[in-house]
Amino acid sequence: MDPITAAALAALAGGLGGEAGRQAWQGLTALVRRPFGRAATQGTQGDGTPQVSSGELEVAALAGDPTDPMRAQVLATALGVRAALDGEFRVLLDEWWQRAQASYSGGDVHNSISGGTQNGPVLQGRDFSSLTFNMTRTTASSEGD
Numbered sequence: 001m002d003p004i005t006a007a008a009l010a011a012l013a014g015g016l017g018g019e020a021g022r023q024a025w026q027g028l029t030a031l032v033r034r035p036f037g038r039a040a041t042q043g044t045q046g047d048g049t050p051q052v053s054s055g056e057l058e059v060a061a062l063a064g065d066p067t068d069p070m071r072a073q074v075l076a077t078a079l080g081v082r083a084a085l086d087g088e089f090r091v092l093l094d095e096w097w098q099r100a101q102a103s104y105s106g107g108d109v110h111n112s113i114s115g116g117t118q119n120g121p122v123l124q125g126r127d128f129s130s131l132t133f134n135m136t137r138t139t140a141s142s143e144g145d
Contacts, residue, residue, distance in 0.1 A: 004079055004097055006072035012100065014066035020103035025063075027096050032056050032079075036086055052085055053078045 012025045032055035058075035065071055083090035113122055123131070 004076050004093075006069060006076045008100075009062060009075050010066050010069065010072035013062045013072070024096075024100040024103060027100070029059055029063075031089075031092055031096055032059050032082075034089070034092070036082075036089070052081050055079050055082055 009028075012021050012028070015021060036052075036054060055075065055078045058071070058078045062068070062071040062075050079093060083093050113124075
């Protein structure tokens, strides 16, 4: 499984990625709310080992302040630990991460305008659709005729 970076989690929590990012964040939220694949109680587990976070508190904390890199790192760590201990969660988290990366990674955009004067609208960006330009051409009027 590719590691889930704190930066990617913060970006998703902050709404970057538009609708795809929002859906990815909702998917993660639903995933961490799933019951643990093994017994988990408050405090310690039956064998005395510390309880592992489901990730719910960390998701809520990052959603509350997506600009806090520590919250993002804490969530990334919680997800990694839970995935290491819960095989079913690991598989589901890996599937979620693959989908999130595919929809989130928009690629780099490099815009360049060269070669003289542009006589019309110039758009720079990525993934435009359904654009309409209503343009009227005006002629220079001669003054003093």
